[in-house]
Amino acid sequence: MPNRISTRKSKTSRLRKVTRLIGKLILWFFAITIFWVIALRFINPPVTFLMIQRGVEGKIEGKGWKLEKEWIQFEDLSDNLKKATIAGEDVNFLKHWGFDFKAMENAFEKNQSGKRKIGGSTISQQTAKNVFLWPGRSYVRKAFEAYFTALIELLWGKKRILEVYLNVIETGDGIYGAEAASQKYYNKSASSMSKGQAALLVAVLPNPRRWSPARPTAYIYRKQRLILRNMRRLGKLPF
The missing domain is CATH 1.10.287 (Helix Hairpins)
Incomplete structure (x- = not known):
């Protein structure tokens, strides 16, 4: 006992x-x-996991390490680019708290139909994923993405989220951020991007290593026109 x-x-x-x-x-x-x-x-985040992964992949493939990026302050970014990004990537960015469940539902339904795959992630979710997480797909990673999305919405605010997004997003092969992209494709700073140039850059963001603003396809031009139409509907931004 x-x-x-x-x-x-x-x-x-x-x-x-x-x-x-x-x-x-x-x-x-x-x-x-x-x-x-x-x-x-x-x-400002100096590097992301995706940048490191792409660099390592380039080294393995014998292409060398390529990393072109240049931080540009939010106030110096073209208003056309800010508006085009919201219009093309997350039209409800200023209204939601990090998650657009209607957009997720629409993306799921369209993807189930077997047509061209589309994403339902918000700018906030993409920023959280790019800055804090490793590339890949899993339920664990999605849980962390939701957690960090909630944190940046609470602790950063919309202005900082958009600033970071536009400075770390992949915009080409070894090219990251709006400034490096604008210099590469338009030979000018992202501070003076026109409406058409901004819409064209945003149109290729879902797959910037497949598409390029320097060689737009008919599909990319259609996306550009849609983004320009959405830009007109957005009106003046609050920042």
């Missing part, structure tokens, strides 16, 4: 230790990730 009591106490003690350890790990996770998000509210 005493041995059974001793064994039971030992199991209870181990369970408490494991529970305390898990609790500490959870607290450390929240503390580290919240600090990380707050830090990047004021510090």
